[in-house]
Amino acid sequence: MKAHFPEEFMAASMALDVAHTDKLAAFAKEVKAMGIPLLAPDINRSHANFTVERLEDGRLAIRYALAAIKGVGEKAMEAVVAAREKGGPFRSLSDFAHRVDPQLLNRRQIEQLAAAGAFDSLEPDRARVHAGAEAIMRLAQESAEARARGQSSLFGEEAGALAALRLPQVDPWSKRERLQQEQAAVGFYLSEHPLGAYAQALARFRVRSSAVLADPDAGLVEGQVIKLAGIIEGYNERRARQSGDRFGVLRLSDTDGGFELLVFREQLEVARLLVEKNVPILVEAELRRRNGDDEWRLQARSLTDLDDALARLGMRFKLRVVAPEAAEALARSLAQARDGRGVIEVVVPVDAEHEAVVELGRQFAVSPLLAGELARLPGVTAVWEA
Template identity: 40%
Template sequence: GARPLSELVPLYRDPKSDMPVTQFNMKWVEPAGLVKFDFLGLKTLTVLDVAVKLLKQRDVDVDLATLPIDDAPSYQMLARGDVVGVFQVESQGMRRALIDMRPDRFEDIIALVALYRPGPMANIPTYCARKHGDEESEYLHPILEPILKETFGVIIYQEQVMQIAQQMAGYSLGQADLLRRAMGKKIRAEMDKQRDIFVAGAMKNGVAKGQAETIFELLAKFADYGFNKSHAAAYALVSYHTAYMKAHYPVEFLAASMTLELNNTDKLSEFRSEAQRLGIKVEAPNINRSGATFEVSDNTIYYALAALKGVGIQAVEQIIEERNRKGVFTSLADFAARVSPRAVNKRIIESLAAAGAFDTLEPNRARVFAGADAILAACQRSHEAATSGQNDMFGGAADAPSIMLPQIEPWLPADRLRREYDAIGFFLSGHPLDDYATALKRLRVQSWAEFSRAVKTGATAGKVAATVVSRMERRTKTGNKMGIMGLSDPTGHFEAVLFSEGLAQYRDVLEPGAAVLLQLGAELQGEDVRARVLHAEPLDHAAAKTQKGLRIFVRDTKPLDSIARRLNMPEAAPAPGGPAKAPAVKPAAAPPPAAGADGDVSLVMMLDLETEVEMKLPGRYKVSPQIAGAIKAVAGVVDVQTL
């Protein structure tokens, strides 16, 4: 305001803020004497800023304000629809519009931002057809051509309405703005008045009365959804900047995007999948390398410790501050001795362990997870000793005694991944279905991504394998129960519903953590694929029908005991006198808990690069991709082949 606000409008002070506000609405503040501004806070601007700072770490200076706006790789990327993370154009509909438009100039992006809204989006096919020469551009009068040439004769912007009124009907720019407002508000009396002024002015410039009236009606119709070009251009510039950064610096751009979505696991999973598609490695959390936010080095993104569930930013900052001060942690005992007990608790230790953050200090995540209390106790003892000065007697915290972790077996691959999912929010180091790759090919199963693409081209059903990550049940309006399943496969997360009969029939099969084979029905609602479960069965049962046995490759006898346990057999006795002797194992008398069909198992002893000895174990064993994956994870097992 030109004077103190209290002299112009009544003010109110929100008790939660120091900012005075007026209760006049936006239409009344201007007549009262205020100037109104709209400030839009865009997270994307911070993403760009973070990406620029990450680039500075490798001495690359990028000034967004001076980027060329005719960069061919950026437009080529947009034209391919590679738009994950690109501002304003990430939606499936925008992606399709970009592929159709094949933008090659900044004006195309401005036009798309303005057109992609209810109403004007009907003009997108016309714009694209005229842009590519499949349709002639049309102008109702020669005066319109220079104004509408940029948009191939399609009226897109409010500024074009004002220019037409100015150049065809002799309006001043101020009068043209009043015309634009009148059209937008549809005040009948004002519109009739403006029609007379417009037609009279156009006739003075040699336009026939009928043609002038037709053009006025066209402008009036457009004004229902006209967009401000200056607004569209500002958004288009931010969109272009993100496209440029992704096209030229994808590692830093995706790391910055992930940092700004620190607590949104769905978006983090999407960005991680995009990084994989682009050949960018996303390293698991590492207590000695990861930062609080996502960091980069070469072609690698290091997963942020603060993105883990239950691990707050304050705890992470204290851990990193200690690491920066005295160097990397050399052991769990060193970690416990140096980190304040106020910075960590049991849940933080468990989350870090489940996500693999301690793998470089202790590769057996199960031991660290189970030893969380012991680590915290050592942390507390070290802190108490430091405060009482005892550390000086024993040479400092670095000489802290080792921590006695429980002696327990490592988690099986499926359990390890499930706990990783709990800590991270998606499967990072692998997927529970990875062990089923051969069986899924034999079963002719589609991935979720393939199924989605098929539905978008008209398919209504398909066969998909997935891991159940969640199940929610609720009642419909009719009182019947329905289930909403959260599902995951290596290509993404998705949901599927099943109604009361299916829920009753498959409830036991669709338990969280289960690997399942699903027959899905689907329909397209807007841009989303809505799936429903038609049939479900345990994936192990389906895979067993295609699997006849296993070949297990080893170099010596050390892993035989663990292999025997995973085959649910009595422990194998180490063979004295050399590795070539067959292990003394028998088929399990009782069926193992893991599902699977009976099959043959062979041990292949790899004596050297050219010599292998294959020994078929007597009897038949339960075999499944899950059992094969568990055996493959045993230290000393070189490979496992399914037959």
């Protein structure tokens, strides 16, 4: 069946393990390798379990299950889908709140759905939906009470006496925050891995993918030192049985998978600081093998904040600015990034056909992290490495 109906087979396999995040992460990686699109959870498209969906170009894809989001519950998601099928797709967050049963949902479930991106088709600002979970539940409760009193219109909608949903005004999540929240809700990085934004920069450092660790044709030899980069997934410390010396085990991931790094002596304090900062890490690791063990053991030679390393590299970024209000916010952001060798250039429209390029300086701590922050500023429409 897998050979002839791969999408259906993989969707059914994932459905069997809908509550097991570690297995779903492995399935997601396999689906990606098979070239099958894995679509994000969507309150208007997803079902409680995994389903196969046909795309506009005719290809088949797997739609992520609502019940696979951590902490939401299968019965609650079945009830949400039932409400959608009864009354049609949810037209807005207010419509969602009016139609769902507040006895089957709670604030935490709404927050998890928002963090996973399930409400993106209704409100793309995940931070606002997450912060507004209490307001959504309050409106759902008010709607349920109105229905119980029989206060509904001829069309089944609540009377105008019910207040409209007002989401709180909060700062949108940065790209890194968005992905971290998504990873916490789903159990792994579903839409993209945070290191994806660093691809060009990592090539400059000649960083290798973790995939080489399992590649017998990669030409790796014991004692070789290689460069890797990763997002921190976990860290703990232990004591060696014989010496009693303390050492750390740092669990990292990149776009191709995960790996563990052993941290000894002088690198221990560096590891602790980096874990506390929760930043992407640039690693120089020595390859070791135990007798009879086919897997590589990685021992840290050096650990560096990846963004700090890039700030010293002297990258060049361009920003397209189309509104005057961007100037003040841009100045504030760049004032906090004046400790590097990077170049920032601003592209501004002169008229309908011409643009001007203005160099702001050559002393900025430029990195993909800063680029992501600048891209969020009002009036900035694009940021790219020059």
